Amino acid sequence: DTSAFTELLVNPIPFQEGDLALGEQRVLFTMWFYALFFPELFPTRPILSLVGQSGSIKTFALKKVGRLLFGDSFDVMQLSTDPKDFDAAVTNSPYVAVDNSDTRIDWLDDRLAVAATGGSIQRRELYTTNRLVQYPIVASVAVTSRTPHFRREDIADRLLLFYLARLHTFAPEAELLRDLQRRRNEIMTEVVGHLQEIVSALRDQQHETYPTKLRMADFASFALKIAHAQGWGERMHSMLTRMAGDQVSFALEGEPVRDLLEMWLA
Secondary structure, X not given: OOOHHHHHHHOOOOEOOOOOOHHHHHHHHHHHHHHOOOHHXXXXXXXXXXXXXXXXXXXXXXXXXXXXXXXXXXXXXXXXXXXXXXXXXXXXXXXXXXXXXXXXXXXXXXXXXXXXXXXXXXXXOOOOOXXXXXXXXXXXXXXXXXXXXXXXXXXXXXXXXXXXXXXXXXXXXXXXXXXXXXXXXXXXXXXXXXXHHHXXXXXXXXXXXXXXXXXXHHHHHHHHHHHHHHOOHHHHHHHHHHHHHHHHHHHHOOOHHHHHHHHHHO
């Protein structure tokens, strides 16, 4: 069967093959998308990370997700030096796409860690001297980067990490967005149908527990329950295990000790 969602949102993303095959990355990206509809199941939330050079349409991929869900008013967020802009976004919107997180910003790692673990932002209440108010984080966060600096181990463990390749040919963004808007009802009808299947799968698997090497246990449980209900749980387990390996490699990339060990082994 043809899938408008796959055709317009998933297949155009130029995933780069590695430990995970192209089709497997598409499956995990799709799982992440459907997880957005079940925030109550995610005390902790994976941070979708698209890493690639200029021309890999990583920003456009995240923008299309936002336009599908929220319409033409959605746009990606540019990082500023003031963390209050990020705080306001993640405490007010269910989906925040952070574009070009390449600059080393002192507060970014801590904010990403809090966003992934479902914490709250504390602020002093206006016009008071010593009263704090808490704003719970409601957003699922996605980030794009060419040269990511957020490699801290506790961040890397919570990334749903995809590397993208540069495209060889390009189409006008406005034209592609018009196609998405024109077929939005068709796509969302398909999405609602799949959500009903997911609800049924989660209900059937509600008492099952599946161990995983992935630290993002809430996301892993979500994906594994759906996959086991549909009869391909072992394949999903293998995919998540390899994603955990990619997280370790990402955290160690650029570490001088690792580089020296690789030179010695060579």
